[in-house]
Amino acid sequence: xxxxxxxxxxVFLPVCVAGILWVIPALRxxxxxxxxxxxxxxxxxxASALILFGMQRAAPNxxxxxxxxxxxxxxxxxxxxxxxxxxxxxxxxxxxVCVVALxxxxxxxxxxxxxxxxxxxxxxxYHSLFLFSMAGLVVxxxxxxxxxxxxxxxxxxxxxxxxxxxxxxxARAAVKAFWVxxxxxxxxxxxxxxxxxxxxxxxxxxxxxxTLTASGAATAVGLLLFLAIMGKxxxxxxxxxxxxxxxxxTPVSALLHAATMVAAGVYLGVRAMxxxxxxxxxxxxxxxxxGFTALFAACVAVVQTDIKKVLAYxxxxxxxxxxxxxxxxxxxxxxxHLTTHxxxxxxxxxxAGSVIHGVHSxxxxxxxxxxxxxxxxxxxxxxxxxxLAGFPGTAGFFSKDLILEQLLHAELFFPYACGMTAAFLTAxxxxxxxxxxxxxxxxxxxxxxxxxxxxxxxxxxxxxALSLGIGFFGxxxxxxxxxxxxxxxxxxxxxxxxxGFLGIGLAWMAFGRRPGMNLSAFQPIGNIxxxxxxxxxxxxxxxxxxxxxxxxxxxxDRYLIDGLMNWSAYITVVGGRELRGSQTGRIMDYVYFLVFxxxxxxxxxxxxx
Amino acid sequence: xxxxxxxxxxxxxxxxxxxxxxxxxxxxxxxxxxxxELMANGxxxxxxxxxxxxxxxxxxxxxxxxxxxxxxxxxxxxxIVILIFRHHRGIDTDLVSEFxx
Numbered sequence: 116x117x118x119x120x121x122x123x124x125x126v127f128l129p130v131c132v133a134g135i136l137w138v139i140p141a142l143r144x145x146x147x148x149x150x151x152x153x154x155x156x157x158x159x160x161x162a163s164a165l166i167l168f169g170m171q172r173a174a175p176n177x178x179x180x181x182x183x184x185x186x187x188x189x190x191x192x193x194x195x196x197x198x199x200x201x202x203x204x205x206x207x208x209x210x211x212v213c214v215v216a217l218x219x220x221x222x223x224x225x226x227x228x229x230x231x232x233x234x235x236x237x238x239x240x241y242h243s244l245f246l247f248s249m250a251g252l253v254v255x256x257x258x259x260x261x262x263x264x265x266x267x268x269x270x271x272x273x274x275x276x277x278x279x280x281x282x283x284x285x286a287r288a289a290v291k292a293f294w295v296x297x298x299x300x301x302x303x304x305x306x307x308x309x310x311x312x313x314x315x316x317x318x319x320x321x322x323x324x325x326t327l328t329a330s331g332a333a334t335a336v337g338l339l340l341f342l343a344i345m346g347k348x349x350x351x352x353x354x355x356x357x358x359x360x361x362x363x364x365t366p367v368s369a370l371l372h373a374a375t376m377v378a379a380g381v382y383l384g385v386r387a388m389x390x391x392x393x394x395x396x397x398x399x400x401x402x403x404x405x406g407f408t409a410l411f412a413a414c415v416a417v418v419q420t421d422i423k424k425v426l427a428y429x430x431x432x433x434x435x436x437x438x439x440x441x442x443x444x445x446x447x448x449x450x451x452h453l454t455t456h457x458x459x460x461x462x463x464x465x466x467a468g469s470v471i472h473g474v475h476s477x478x479x480x481x482x483x484x485x486x487x488x489x490x491x492x493x494x495x496x497x498x499x500x501x502x503l504a505g506f507p508g509t510a511g512f513f514s515k516d517l518i519l520e521q522l523l524h525a526e527l528f529f530p531y532a533c534g535m536t537a538a539f540l541t542a543x544x545x546x547x548x549x550x551x552x553x554x555x556x557x558x559x560x561x562x563x564x565x566x567x568x569x570x571x572x573x574x575x576x577x578x579x580a581l582s583l584g585i586g587f588f589g590x591x592x593x594x595x596x597x598x599x600x601x602x603x604x605x606x607x608x609x610x611x612x613x614x615g616f617l618g619i620g621l622a623w624m625a626f627g628r629r630p631g632m633n634l635s636a637f638q639p640i641g642n643i644x645x646x647x648x649x650x651x652x653x654x655x656x657x658x659x660x661x662x663x664x665x666x667x668x669x670x671x672d673r674y675l676i677d678g679l680m681n682w683s684a685y686i687t688v689v690g691g692r693e694l695r696g697s698q699t700g701r702i703m704d705y706v707y708f709l710v711f712x713x714x715x716x717x718x719x720x721x722x723x724x
Numbered sequence: 725x726x727x728x729x730x731x732x733x734x735x736x737x738x739x740x741x742x743x744x745x746x747x748x749x750x751x752x753x754x755x756x757x758x759x760x761e762l763m764a765n766g767x768x769x770x771x772x773x774x775x776x777x778x779x780x781x782x783x784x785x786x787x788x789x790x791x792x793x794x795x796x797x798x799x800x801x802x803x804i805v806i807l808i809f810r811h812h813r814g815i816d817t818d819l820v821s822e823f824x825x
Contacts, residue, residue, distance in 0.1 A: 700824030702756070702817050706748055 118170060118180040122199045122254060125163040125209060130247035132156040136240040142276065143240055146232030153239035154220050159247055161213040164206075171206040176597035177204045183256055195317055200256035203596030204385060204450065208253045211457045212375050214581075216246045218574035219370040222465050225570035226366055226472055230251040238278060238364070245271035256316040257309050261383065265303065265347070267295050268376050275371060276363040288359035295356040303383075306339030310390075319387040328393045337390055337397030340383065344401075348380030348434045351408040355653060357431055360684020361423040361477075365468030368423060373430045374461040378453050381434060384441040385450050392444045402442025402522070403662065406530025409435030413540035417547070421477045422467050425548055430460055432537055438533060440518040443525040447598040454592065455510035455585050459502035462578035466496035469571050470552060473564035479548065484557030488564045491572045493553045495579040500549050502582040504542035505615045510586035511658055516608040517589070517600065523607055539614040546622025555626075732773035740766030753805045753815040757798060764794045 132152045136143040143149045150245075170179050183198030220242055221569075227238055248267035255261035274720045277289030311317060314326040327333050344350065345589070349357040359564045371377070384391060384401070389398050412431035433456050440448035469492040474481050486493045502509035505516070516536060522531040566572070593600035743762025750756050768787045775783035805815055812819040 130798060700821035702820065703748060703751070710744065710748070 116686070117197065118167060118201065121163040121167050122180055122182075122201060125160045125167070125213065126199070126247060126250045126254060128156040128159050129243040133240050133243035133247060136236060136243070143236035144233040146223055146230075146235035149236035150220075150224060150239045153243045154217070154224065155244055157213065157217040157220050160246060160250065161217045161270075164209045164213040167201060167206050168210045168317050171201070171203060171595055172591075174202060175595050179206065181256065196256060197260045198256050199254045201254060203594075204446070205253050207454065207592060207595055208382060209250060211454055212253055213246070213248050215374045215461045216242070216249070216370055218577060219366045219374075219461065219465065222369075222468070222571050222574040223364070223366040225568045226468055227364060234278075237388050238275075239415045241271055241274045241278070242370075245371065245376070249379070252379055255386075258310065258319060258387070258444070259317040262303055262307055265379065265383075266300065267344070268371075268379060268552055269300070269347075270353070272296075272360070272371050272376055275367040276360045277362055278367065282362070285362040288356075288362040292356035292360050295353055299343050299353055302339040302342025302346075306336045306343070308652075309339065319390050320344050321389055324393050325391040327390065332568065333390070333393035334396050336343065337394045338400065340387060340390060341397060341401055344380035344384055344438065345404065346380070347383075348377050348438060349408075349431045349432075350380075350435060350438055351406050351411050351652075354408065354412065354431045358424050361421070361427050365464060365471055368427070368550065369461045369464030369468065373464050377430060377434060378437075378457060381437040381449055381453050384438065385446045385453070387687050388441070390447050391441065392434065398442045398444050400442075402439050402525075402527045402530045405435045405438030405440070405442055406522075406527070407435070408432065409439060409530075409537040410533035410540075411435075413537040413544065416544045417540060419544075420479055422470065422479055422482070422548060422552065423432045423464075423477050425479075425544060426460070426463055427469060429463075429541065429544065430542065433460065433503070436515065436518050436534060436537070439527070439530040440521055442527065442530065443521045445521060445598075446596075446599050447593050448521045450596075451589055451592060451600070452511075452514035452518055455502070455514045455582070458505075458578055458585055459499045459582035461512055462495060462501040462582050463503065465571070465578065466492050466499060466575055469567045469575065470496070470564075470677045472567055474558075474573070479551045481558050482552040483555045484553070485564055485620070486553040488557075489566045491566060491575060496553070496577040497549055498579045499582055500545040502586075504545045504619060505538055505611060507585070507612050508583075510582050510584075512608075512612065513586035513602060516605070516611055519607045519722040520605055535614060537610060538611045539618045542615040543617025543622050546619040549581070550622060550626040559722065608688035727766065729773060729777045732776075735768060736766045736770040736773065738766070739769065740764075742766075751816050751818055753808060753817050756817060757801045760801070761794060761798065764790060764797075768794075 122530060132155075136149045136152065142152070167179070178201065180199050180201040183200075185193040186197050187194040220239070223242070227235055230238065248271055252264035252268060253262055255264060261364055272561065273289050273293045276292050277286050279285045280289070307317060310323070310327060313330040314323040314331050316323050324333070327336060342524035345353045357372060357377065361368055364373070391606045409432045412428045412435060416425050416428035416432060419428060431454070433547065437449040437452050437456070440452065470482060470485060471477055471487065473485070473492070474488055476482075498509070502511040505512045515534075519531060519534050519538070522534060589600050589602060740763050743759045743764075743766060746759030746762060748759075754801060767796055768790050771783045771787040771790065775781065775787070808820060809815050
């Protein structure tokens, strides 16, 4: 099969399944059939993506597929193209997306098995929709297609966060996620419009960027696009929606809100790097916001009591690393970390899901001592935690070191310091979760926990293998898109690893050595962060400014715009009432009018002559 | 005295005006129809006169169409008059005022 056919299979098969399940409720409400179709489509997508990856390996640093269909032609010139653009970056991202999506769907077969069949089918319909949108985003040849798919993944995210829509908190979280990202997406839309106005294309290629730079709008476009990245990739201060998004089912958190969808922002940064690199100010802002988010979210993660919230803030923090790395103007660090993070964070979430499935609670205090009861889950979770903490030899070790080295090399000292501190905190909070959940005395709920079934453990083992192994292939991965990367042990790497060990050790001192000890001294600080100021500030802004503006707009709408409408309706009614007298209903009168009109016309013709 | 085009046109417009007057003043529906018929024939006379004095056949074709149309119109008109008679027990046009506003 040609590359085009494979790409079509990878992208369109999931949406076919989603469409079939959508229009034929009989298949969807049976549950199992829908799930089977969806997993089959994901399997086909993954196979196609892997074959494409093989083709890319055979021809590194080339574009293996650039097929575009014209859409919206004007004067024979194409205004916008949609299609496939597969090079080293998009092909490897496609593999990440498809593999994680497939494993998460298989995991969901076990995790969601207790749901009623209709909900089960609905869940997999949304998953297929998401896989299509995300694959379409990855292969997008220009910003327009990326924007459309960007909104589609936002929709899929909304639907999946609100999957338990009967639960008020889930419904609220879905709406919150939708609004926050929607606000940020305005930046993307405006950026694209300015880009098109200045260059006449939706491309992020060098020619378009050269025109853009010449026009002086490069900083504006870069910052607007970065606003969209902040929303999608949950950067401070638009990170608020991500912790709430944990209301969705845990596999959804693994796929959308850890591995792939939130990484779409970073992916946009990687793809459109020429646009960002055209302006030093944009890069500076990216590096600093990313670095601050990495540190801030890591601090918040330390005091969370909900295992999913810890992982959510950890995702924020890791995305901060990637965004900071983008701020150096080079894509290799951010992109490498994106790839490794996708695997180990999906692993962590799925393992957390397995734990939650076992103890029926998200709270860390309901866990403990699970190591003996859930061996596979525990070991895979610990592998994921080590990878996240940057334990030497694991995936996170290589990519995080690369980012820190890049930051140091680019002399971005504030993000570098943040990243170093966050590396320590990452190890600490992951150590805390591991010691609290898997060691120490078991709680009541944990007594009856038992290992999950095969559909859940197999993805865990596969992802654990990937988390351990992927880091060693950094050179090859970078080679696919023509970047140079060779691992070498630098002082930065040694310090970061030492900080990681220190964090794990401190976590062991605090939570492992003497189980049950709580850090009561830190509670007030924890409370301040946990019920953080950010949420309150946003609430105040929302209540004062947005609701105030809405009230003004509502008055204008109600009394000015509606008033105009009502007034014209009133005029029509009164006019009709006054004019009805002229309708006598007698034929003669009408004929008189006719003749009169004829005379007037003739007279006007006469005078005009 | 040889009739000129002008005399034909004068006769035609005279017949047209008589028809118009009838159509406007008669309250009897059949009288109304007769008035309309007169108006149409006044116009037809004009057309035929034009044909005679210009030597072009087009006007005659037009006149034939006009006659055919008038016949069709009378058929429909009389049918309506019959229906009005059945409905109102009379053909006075003042009786028909359902469309009064």
